[in-house]
């Protein structure tokens with residue numbers, strides 16, 4: 530549960546960003562669902578970004594533009610978005626708790642906060658995705674996740690290049706509505722492949738060695754098995770209450786192999 534002392538309702542994303550920089554104790558509030566998990570949190574100044582027009586999924590000339598306040602449920606049900614990439618974005622969020630929850634949780638928050646357990650970040654990283662920040666401008670999602678010098682900014686949009694990639698989603702949970710103990714996504718367009726693994730429990734990362742190995746392969750069963758082994762070897766895994774590092778590594782191999790077979794057999 531949290532207490533808000535003052536609610537600020539800026540008229541523009543610039544004003545929201547400036548409030549974030551200049552007001553002591555200011556914090557952006559989106560769905561408020563993760564914040565409310567905090568034990569007795571007091572937010573001096575909550576910056577409400579719900580009135581800034583960031584709640585739309587738009588099809589631009591060559592990319593999708595997803596506003597930070599778009600809900601997980603919008604992502605799950607948007608027909609245009611899910612007609613691309615084998616519907617991987619909808620699949621990545623459809624297992625997160627219930628519909629009521631997904632109707633409130635925003636997509637901008639987990640990306641902005643770089644949550645390690647996030648399901649949609651793993652799927653987004655497997656696509657050609659960038660984030661548009663109010664101050665830092667547009668940077669690739671891969672850079673945003675790894676460059677911790679980008680701080681305290683307002684995430685406005687998630688931008689996904691539209692292409693004909695086939696994609697696959699895999700996730701393992703101890704029980705249906707629990708956090709993922711590991712998740713994986715694969716996208717493939719021609720010979721180009723992206724493999725991402727998240728909830729390790731660190732944030733999603735690309736398995737670049739496995740991706741390179743596949744670029745010049747025939748994609749037969751043995752090639753895919755080698756790539757899945759490589760992904761499990763090159764990424765690091767940790768232990769927490771959900772699973773041990775060893776179990777995560779084993780399951781990484783299994784999930785990556787399943788996802789690779791799914792994109793191959795989709796052709």
Ligand SMILES: Cc1cc2nc3c(=O)[nH]c(=O)nc-3n(C[C@H](O)[C@H](O)[C@H](O)COP(=O)(O)OP(=O)(O)OC[C@H]3O[C@@H](n4cnc5c(N)ncnc54)[C@H](O)[C@@H]3O)c2cc1C
Pocket residue numbers: 556557558559560561562563564565566578597601624625626633634635636637638639641642646647648649682683684685706707708709
């Ligand atoms: C019980 C529970 C279970 C969950 N299970 C899963 C799961 O299985 N898989 C999964 O992927 N996710 C899961 N989540 C996370 C959930 O999907 C959302 O990511 C989370 O609730 C944050 O969204 P929100 O809109 O509520 O953000 P808030 O709680 O409003 O904000 C979270 C943080 O992000 C910051 N923030 C919000 N928007 C922006 C922005 N535009 N720019 C910059 N900073 C911003 C806030 O200041 C705050 O620090 C779970 C969350 C809860 C509470």
